[in-house]
Amino acid sequence: AGLGRTGTNIAAYMMKHWGYSAIDSTAWLRVCRPGSVVGPQQQFVCDVQPMLFKEGDDMRRQQGGGSSSRGGRNGSGRGATQLALPGSISGDGGGGAAAQVDDGGVWGGGTPTN
Secondary structure, eight states, X not given: OOSSHHHHHHHHHIIIIIOOOHHHHHHHHHHHSTTOSOXXXXXXXXXXXXXXXXXXXXXXXXTTSOSOOSSOTTSOOTHHHHTOOTTXXXXXXXXXXXXXXXXXXXXXXXXXXX
């Protein structure tokens, strides 16, 4: 339960609001929940990507937040760093925005040290 329609909606949200590509959002979902977004759902996510990118850009423009939050149309946007786990490898020296916030023990005692 919660793999098909739920995963498709999460992928659509990630594409519109965070600028993830269809492939990146689907891959992230499959890491979190193996078996998410398969078959026709995967094709649907790929088909609606241009529409969701446009809607997200229009929404940000109306809110005065600029025209795009993506780092380009061929890769993942800012979401990849925003969702990095503490201590993960992200190319910026350790975890991006998530590593800068002490979660108060959600990960079992705060940010892990290696």
